[in-house]
Amino acid sequence: MLAAPHAMELDRTFHVDFRHRVHFTRDALHGDNATLSTVLADSSDRRAIAFIDAEVHAAHPALGDRLANYLGERTRMGERVPDLKRVEIVAGGETAKNSLGVCEQVLTATDRHGIDRKSFVIAIGGGAVLDAVGLGATLAHRGVRLVRMPTTTLAMDDAAMGVKNGINQFGKKNFVGTFAPPWAVVADECFLPTLTDQHFHAGFSEAVKIACLRDPALFDQIERDAPAIVARDLAVAMPVIMRSAKLHLDHITQSGDPFELNEARPLDFGHWAAHKLESMSNYTIPHGEAVSIGIALDCEYAVRVGVLARSDATRINACLRSLSLPTWHPLLAETDQLARGLEEFREHLGGQLTITLLRSIGSSVEAHQMDHAIVAASARALAPIR
Template sequence: MSRTIQVGGAAPYAVHLGPDALVRLGRHAAPGRRVLVVHQTGREDLAREAADVLAAAGAAPVLAPVPDAESAKTVPVLAGLWTLLGQQGFTRSDLVVGIGGGATTDLAGFAAASWLRGVEVVQLPTSLLGVVDAAVGGKTGINTAEGKNLVGAFHPPVEVLCDPGWTATQPRADYVSGLAEVIKCGFVADPTILDLVEHDPGAATDPRRDPGLALDLVARAVQVKADVVAADLTESSLREILNYGHTFAHAVEQVEGYTWRHGDAVAVGLVYVAELAHRAGLLDAALRDRHRQVLDAVGLPTAYRPGRWEELRTAMGRDKKTRGSTLRFVVLEGLARPGRLEGPSEEDLRAAYAAVAPG
């Protein structure tokens, strides 16, 4: 089973989901072309397979292992890639390949965007979160002590390649975490995603049990993102809807020192913003409650610990959607009807927190 989704815009590219992902990677090789293969810890075998495919087509691959998860998205790790690119003499005609989860593809993409002001990048996401979110859309970046993804660039890949077998071998907790981004797409644009998950939550959380369902959920989520980024690459307006639940989620990640899985934080963020929209009179109680229900059904967290409001409020003030001192949230005004809430009252902000962090 394979599926290919086209991402339009000024720099169109394909997202290909299928067992022939590595074969397609070989199309980006050329005699003498240098290729930096950035790969996360634990994906050494796949990185070597990719390097063999590239070398067979005449390219000169260079393996660049990086730490797993968010620990890869730091200035020292990025600087190490710059050093390697310089030592190996990479030019603008060369290529970067990212292999791993969302953090690795974010890092590889930013290394490509910043080297010589931009070289091509092909992303090979190996996690559910990576393929439905981080690797698609061209947003790249690293974290700082002040917040997540505050340093980065928009740099679309020339192709995204994912073998569903890679995501199927993820630890269950990581796969389920990635479902938060899939479910987010269901709320903002494609309610069929919610129907599929609710019909059989067990199958939705186990890609080996129903590969067809897994492929359909991934393809639908990718299609949602592809449609949005084709119309708004640089997040000037429409693309903000993809940040549904992320203002609170990024604050949680920062307060927790990036020890939380991104999808787990997004799940709690979805519940928080649904509570906030309900209190602002924008969202009815039934749809607010559906957030908790579908997330609970797949085993995602829907609550956070009390006593951290002041830290979270400060972190939300640094969110990319904030304008001056005014907080801005992507909210729902109905199913698949995203909107924006600007400057909610401090009372509503705190009350929504109390709803997700009872204590």
């Protein structure tokens, strides 16, 4: 048979190199601290706009002025840091992700202040604000430079390390989003003292998660240090946060699948139920607490299907509770609705369902189906005895 005239087939594989730079520091906006100015120095356009989480702004009302003063001072010192064109306050918490509002705010300011791809969007806030502002920054001009300044334990030990941005839509967590590594992350522990106890503790579920997946020594450390973490002793809490951040970053940058093209998503251990519980509760359960419940549920399930030793599940459950984290919620009783979370989780990634289950503290396996009756029995088993 003759080939069709002008037919052509092209098939290329290509690679793009990314960098992901993370700095943990103290008092980032102090005049002597060069971390942020070094991150921002490589700017030919020299413009920046900043977005501050409303609750961070309430707790640190001088923050916008401090950022402007810091950049002004570094400019006077002869550094090529950007001019700060605008500081805006954005809705804090999951509200930031429950509409397009924050994203539109970023797009509008980007247009109004002549922000181009070599300019900077600085996002200061919890994981939700980083996700929503980040989405706006990756959409404007198909991506302007995003500097994340995480202000919660969870944003520091996990969310800011991610290469994902997103918001919730159609009652589904992170339904709209993009993959894009940030220009840099600058984490400043000085933000943490103003967090509520609930949100301070919530961030440690992600540290327990990554310890369970990758680092038994970190698990031992968290187990031992839980009382000091709960008491908010930063000398004890920060090493755990930083170790967790490093493990997340290492996985994302070195596991070979940063943009989740494969079906396995080990960093989302405990997350299928967590995401569903968040949306079932109308986002009143904080992400970190939902992850704690999700971990407890999947550990109980893993015991019941013979994958995980009961002693390990008991240890993990006790560790979560010693961090003042919940391991149960009344919504777990809504088993039909909860089980729909499995299909939503699969649908988000495509392909066959792939759930990470623990085999022991430090190692995991992939499961491609979850027995709904065993999920329901596991949920019932977690309920407190009355």
